[in-house]
Amino acid sequence: MDYTERLSNVTVLGAAGKxxxxxxxxxxxxxxDLMLKPENKDRHFVVNAVDVTSGALPGLMNYIRGQVLxxxxxxxVMLRKVYAGRKDxxxxxxxxxxxxxxxxxxxxxxxxxxxxxxxxxxxEAVSENAALKTKLFRQINENNPNKPWIFTNTSSVPxxxxxxxxxxxxxxxGFHFYNPPAIQxxxxxITIGTNPEGMxxxxxxxxxxxxxxxxxxxxxxxxxxxxxxxxxxxxxxxEAGRLSAEMPLHEAIYAVNRVSQDYLMRPMGIFxxxxxxxxxxxxxxxxxxxxxxxxxxxxSPVLDELFDKGVKGGQFSDxxxxxxxxxxxxxxxxxxxxxxxGDYAATEGFAAxxxxxxxxxxxxxxxxxxxxxxxxxxxxxxxxxxxxxxxxDTGASLALAYARxxxxxxxxxxxxxVAHSAADVNTVLLTGFFHAYGPVNDFVL
Amino acid sequence: xxxxxxxxxxxxxxxxxxPKKERPGLEHxxxxxxxxxxxxxxxxxxxxxxxxxNFMASRxxxxxxxxxxxxxxxxxxxxxxxxxxxxxxxxxxxxxxxxIKSVLSGxxxxxxxxxxxxQNTVKAIYGADILAGAGxxxxxxxxxxxxxxxxxxxxxxxxxxxxxxxKARKAMARWYRNAIENARLCPTAQEFENKTADxxxxxxxxxxxxSFTDHLNVFDCSKVSDGASTIAIVSEEGLKRCGVALKDxxxxxxxxxxxxxxTALPDDLTRLNTIAYAAKExxxxxxITVDQLATVETHDCFSIAGILGMEAIGLAAEGKGADxxxxxNTARDxxxxxxxxxxxxxxxxxxxxxxxxxxxxxxxxxxxxAGAAQITIPSDRPYGLTVNMGGDDRTVVAxxxxxTV
Numbered sequence: 042m043d044y045t046e047r048l049s050n051v052t053v054l055g056a057a058g059k060x061x062x063x064x065x066x067x068x069x070x071x072x073x074d075l076m077l078k079p080e081n082k083d084r085h086f087v088v089n090a091v092d093v094t095s096g097a098l099p100g101l102m103n104y105i106r107g108q109v110l111x112x113x114x115x116x117x118v119m120l121r122k123v124y125a126g127r128k129d130x131x132x133x134x135x136x137x138x139x140x141x142x143x144x145x146x147x148x149x150x151x152x153x154x155x156x157x158x159x160x161x162x163x164x165e166a167v168s169e170n171a172a173l174k175t176k177l178f179r180q181i182n183e184n185n186p187n188k189p190w191i192f193t194n195t196s197s198v199p200x201x202x203x204x205x206x207x208x209x210x211x212x213x214x215g216f217h218f219y220n221p222p223a224i225q226x227x228x229x230x231i232t233i234g235t236n237p238e239g240m241x242x243x244x245x246x247x248x249x250x251x252x253x254x255x256x257x258x259x260x261x262x263x264x265x266x267x268x269x270x271x272x273x274x275x276x277x278x279x280e281a282g283r284l285s286a287e288m289p290l291h292e293a294i295y296a297v298n299r300v301s302q303d304y305l306m307r308p309m310g311i312f313x314x315x316x317x318x319x320x321x322x323x324x325x326x327x328x329x330x331x332x333x334x335x336x337x338x339x340x341s342p343v344l345d346e347l348f349d350k351g352v353k354g355g356q357f358s359d360x361x362x363x364x365x366x367x368x369x370x371x372x373x374x375x376x377x378x379x380x381x382x383g384d385y386a387a388t389e390g391f392a393a394x395x396x397x398x399x400x401x402x403x404x405x406x407x408x409x410x411x412x413x414x415x416x417x418x419x420x421x422x423x424x425x426x427x428x429x430x431x432x433x434d435t436g437a438s439l440a441l442a443y444a445r446x447x448x449x450x451x452x453x454x455x456x457x458x459v460a461h462s463a464a465d466v467n468t469v470l471l472t473g474f475f476h477a478y479g480p481v482n483d484f485v486l
Numbered sequence: 487x488x489x490x491x492x493x494x495x496x497x498x499x500x501x502x503x504x505p506k507k508e509r510p511g512l513e514h515x516x517x518x519x520x521x522x523x524x525x526x527x528x529x530x531x532x533x534x535x536x537x538x539x540n541f542m543a544s545r546x547x548x549x550x551x552x553x554x555x556x557x558x559x560x561x562x563x564x565x566x567x568x569x570x571x572x573x574x575x576x577x578x579x580x581x582x583x584x585x586i587k588s589v590l591s592g593x594x595x596x597x598x599x600x601x602x603x604x605q606n607t608v609k610a611i612y613g614a615d616i617l618a619g620a621g622x623x624x625x626x627x628x629x630x631x632x633x634x635x636x637x638x639x640x641x642x643x644x645x646x647x648x649x650x651x652x653k654a655r656k657a658m659a660r661w662y663r664n665a666i667e668n669a670r671l672c673p674t675a676q677e678f679e680n681k682t683a684d685x686x687x688x689x690x691x692x693x694x695x696x697s698f699t700d701h702l703n704v705f706d707c708s709k710v711s712d713g714a715s716t717i718a719i720v721s722e723e724g725l726k727r728c729g730v731a732l733k734d735x736x737x738x739x740x741x742x743x744x745x746x747x748x749t750a751l752p753d754d755l756t757r758l759n760t761i762a763y764a765a766k767e768x769x770x771x772x773x774i775t776v777d778q779l780a781t782v783e784t785h786d787c788f789s790i791a792g793i794l795g796m797e798a799i800g801l802a803a804e805g806k807g808a809d810x811x812x813x814x815n816t817a818r819d820x821x822x823x824x825x826x827x828x829x830x831x832x833x834x835x836x837x838x839x840x841x842x843x844x845x846x847x848x849x850x851x852x853x854x855x856a857g858a859a860q861i862t863i864p865s866d867r868p869y870g871l872t873v874n875m876g877g878d879d880r881t882v883v884a885x886x887x888x889x890t891v
Contacts, residue, residue: 114611117631118697131627132615 042161044246047190048072049086052157053164054177056090056150057097059356060194061166063222065090065101065148066108067251068164073144074250077123088147089156098150108223109144113137158184164216166194169325171206174198178207190240192216197263197329201233211235216244217264218253219473220318227473228253229264254472261459262333263326265469268459269480270314271327271339272450276443277301277311278341288395291377291386294366296395297439298374303402304429304440305447306422308409308475313374316354316365320347346380400434412477422477423484444485451481487887488728488735489526489718490846493518495676495834496712497606505606512547512604513558515714515836520559520600523716527596527728530562533718534594538570539581539601540838545616546607556598563598573745574620575787576876577601578715578841579883583743585719586885595724601839602714610710617837620877622749630699635707637878638788639699644755645790646701649805657808658789659689662705662831664817665786669828671859676709676834689789706789708830715842717849733891736852739869740772740886748880756805758791761798761873764882768871769800772886776800779822779886780867781851783844785875786829795873796824823861826851841874841883848872852889863889 051068055061069088076086092098113120117133120140130136149156154177157163163181167173178191191213193203200215207213215231228248232241248255258264263271277297284293298310315323324344331339347353347366354365362369368376368385376385405424407415415421426444429437451466460466467479493515496503503509516538524530536556544550552570556563571580578601585597605613611631618626618633630636646654663685669675682688691703698704720728725735742764753759769776776799784799786792793807801822802810810816816824827833827847830840848870850856852863868889875882 114609115697117611118695121631128627131623132618133611133631134615137611 044243045075045081045084047161047243048075048247049084050089050160050187051087051162051164052089052091052160053166054091054154054157055165055167057092057094057101058166059220060218060222061092061164062101062104063220064164064166064194064218066105066223069105069144069147070109070112071247071250072147073140076147077143086147087149087159089160090148090150091152091154091156092150093152095152098152102145102148102150105148106141106145109141110137113140154180155184157181157189159187160185160189161187163189163191164194165191169195169197169322169329171198171203171329174203175206178203178209178213182207182209182212188212190214190243192244194218196267197326199262199333200231200260204233204235211237212240214240214244215258215260215264216248217266219266225473226252226254227266227469228255229258229266229469229473230255231258231260231264233260254468256465256468256472257461258465259459259461261457262330263459265454265460265466266473267326267330268454269447269450269466269470270318270474271323271330273447274311274315274323275327275339275341276446276450278343280439280443282343288398289379289386290381291379292391292395295377295388295392296399296436297443298367299395299399300436300439300443302409304406304425304436305444306407306409306412306425306477308413312366314474316362316367316369317356319353319355320344320365321353322355324348343380347378350380350383352378399436399439400432402436403428403432409477413475415477418477419482419484422482426484441485444480447480448482448485451479455481487717487719487738487845487849488725488730489523490716490849491519491522491526492674492715492843492846493713494674495709495836497676497710497834499676499680499709501679503606509606509712510604512543512549512552512555512602515604515712516555516600516602517559519602519714519716520556520598523598523718524560524562527718527720527730530560532724532728533563533566533596533598534724535566535585535588535596536563536568536598537581537584537588537600538568539572539577539579539599539841540570541572541574541577541603542616542619542837543602543604545619546603546605546613552602556600572838573881573883574876575785575835575837576841576874576881576883577838578843578845579743579872579874579876579885580841580881582717582719582841582845582885583741583883586738586741589719589721589724595721595727597719598716599719599842600714600716601836601842603836603838604712605710605836606712613710620880632699634878635699635702635788638790639693639701641752641755641794642701642706642788642790645794648756649808653808653812654790654793655690656686657793657811658706659686660811661786661789661792661816662686662689664811665825665828665832667832668818668826668859669832672827672833672857675828675832676711677828677832702788702790705831708787708835711834711836713834713836713839713843715839715846717842717845734853735890736849736870737888737890738885739888740768740770740774742767742769742771742884743882745881746879748877752879756794758794758798758875758879760879760882761785761795761875761884762800764884765799765871765873768884768886772869772888774869774886778867779869779871780863781826781848781861782822782824782871782873783826783829783847784824784873785840785844786825786831787835787875789831791875792825792829792831799871799873818859818861826856826861827859841872844872844874845885845887848887852887
């Protein structure tokens with residue numbers, strides 16, 4: 042089965058979710074490119090968009106339509122050539138509309154797993170529940186005569202276990218997009234030894250056509266991305282707990298969040314990132330990973346407490362941020378959750394005090410949005426860390442300790458055999474988390 | 487002509503411009519420009535006729551019938567004759583020609599001439615469809631997604647063949663630099679706030695055929711602009727009626743107006759023959775030679791159009807336009823300053839307004855009202871020329887102006 046044939050009937054499971062919708066979009070655009078090639082004009086292509094939440098499907102289709110419109114507007118120079126033979130399509134607007142219709146006509150939204158029984162490729166983006174994934178894969182495998190390849194978007198569940206439990210005979214690999222898939226450049230690729238011939242090559246070609254940067258990861262729970270993120274988050278939670286001896290926990294959370302954003306020059310603070318991913322999701326991923334991590338305890342009682350109180354973060358369907366560790370107004374944090382009080386404490390009530398406690402941020406600590414545009418980001422970041430080392434301020438000391446722990450986590454991913462190299466770890470953090478510099482850097486020492 | 491006025495050329499580059507927010511429409515620009523000119527000529531009561539140059543409000547704004555907007559500008563214009571004229575990007579020039587003819591015919595002593603276009607209502611990729619209306623529609627299907635950049639890219643490609651790509655690209659980058667440096671001197675220019683240090687390096691950016699055209703980059707192109715310009719066209723009697731001093735007027739001494747077959751392809755991609763014809767007619771009717779011009783406003787919808795325009799007007803010999811520009815002749819301190827407030831690339835190109843904007847710029851320069859952009863007008867060369875082009879060299883209006891005092 043060649044590349045085009047493999048993509049002739051694709052199912053995306055969990056298509057209405059945050060990740061699934063992006064995967065559906067990218068897959069549909071790639072298949073449309075194939076479909077519109079003259080040599081494929083007699084071939085039939087289908088993308089099944091399957092999600093159990095029926096009510097989410099109309100919104101999903103609207104999202105896809107809007108995104109395909111944007112994609113069409115960007116590549117109309119090429120599309121005019123693709124549709125050169127259609128005499129009825131004259132203006133750019135005609136061509137863009139035709140392209141949208143062609144892409145949308147590929148997609149069959151529905152709620153039934155049976156749609157995947159004819160597929161040659163299945164993308165899976167359901168929740169991080171190994172038992173659920175296994176059940177779905179087994180059901181498809183037993184009912185689909187095509188022996189479909191399964192690309193799971195799992196960010197934490199070992200692939201080998203899923204393969205064995207679902208009886209897939211190696212026809213599964215990890216193809217882990219980052220959120221949002223349409224924007225983030227990174228795909229973590231997790232192959233297993235029993236993958237059939239050509240499966241990895243197909244995955245690499247697909248990722249290339251989707252203009253993704255591929256980083257290989259070994260099949261160890263959490264892989265590189267969550268392997269770093271979960272430990273980074275646990276460190277931050279531990280730091281906040283330690284500092285709570287000197288101040289209320291919510292103020293300590295504010296301080297650590299600020300250090301991880303402003304001092305480490307990251308796109309957002311660690312607690313904002315946990316909220317973005319979802320307090321519940323982070324907790325769940327830790328629970329998935331923990332049994333596979335002997336000698337470590339990937340668990341946080343604080344996450345349990347927030348989860349039990351219904352403080353979960355994540356996003357609303359329009360993409361706006363739900364409250365989690367932090368409370369948001371117009372996307373900006375304005376308060377921090379106080380576990381003792383069971384309510385949010387406005388940052389304006391304590392930020393000045395906490396900021397004074399941290400000390401002045403050195404001028405060399407550039408805002409992330411400036412640093413990420415700099416020509417030599419590592420050199421610029423190194424200047425800030427050089428100043429932290431000279432400074433006796435609390436904020437600088439916390440930042441150094443934080444960055445060193447981040448580096449240690451990255452180095453351990455290599456020594457544990459999760460990542461092939463420190464460069465791969467850095468690439469994941471640069472492209473999947475939008476960091477301006479990789480964690481495995483000597484300037485933080 | 488007297489009492490010129492330009493609104494800001496609004497679009498990308500202006501800090502006030504936010505494509506995500508609601509923006510002023512045709513009415514805003516027409517009122518601002520129209521009322522500013524009326525205030526300089528003693529009010530609407532002194533106006534006999536109105537004429538509006540506009541290209542494609544019918545698509546950009548879903549609005550036709552622009553002649554009837556004059557009475558909105560000022561109630562004093564109600565029931566006075568007013569019309570809208572169209573000749574693609576030469577619509578503004580046609581508004582001037584229409585007004586000049588009314589005055590010459592004796593049917594009016596004072597004509598309020600306006601040009602207006604509001605184009606930022608759609609994304610550029612859809613605007614390209616609308617602007618393609620300046621070409622022959624049956625040719626649209628085979629044209630580029632960005633239709634007119636595609637047309638002038640073909641001209642640039644032919645010019646590269648003729649004189650060498652390297653020299654041509656350098657001259658086009660110099661044209662861009664001159665345009666932006668001049669625009670920085672004019673507060674209404676779209677590129678007034680441009681802070682780029684090395685403009686020629688920017689202008690030399692390699693064209694990317696995958697996302698744009700084969701031979702032009704975005705810096706070779708004029709702006710997508712919203713704006714309006716007005717000027718009053720008056721007889722000697724009209725000048726007295728408006729109470730404007732002679733020193734504040736410029737005299738129209740020559741007009742060339744030509745149109746070529748829109749369904750035909752250019753005879754030679756490296757020549758702008760209609761511009762050549764109209765400019766020659768304008769100079770002939772003015773009774774002057776090109777050497778007597780102090781300044782020129784030419785239609786640089788693309789840098790290559792500016793360079794080819796230098797040859798067509800007769801300022802440079804055929805094939806020598808690039809050298810003429812590279813030698814510094816068109817810079818504001820050169821032999822003949824061209825597009826002294828930035829032209830279409832630097833000041834902006836609200837298509838239907840451009841012809842009037844060019845006249846206002848020449849009026850400002852010849853009456854000493856150009857502010858920081860003011861150039862010296864030599865006493866032995868008291869003339870300025872405007873060249874306003876519609877489509878790919880299909881409709882051209884060229885006008886020669888003379889300093890009065």
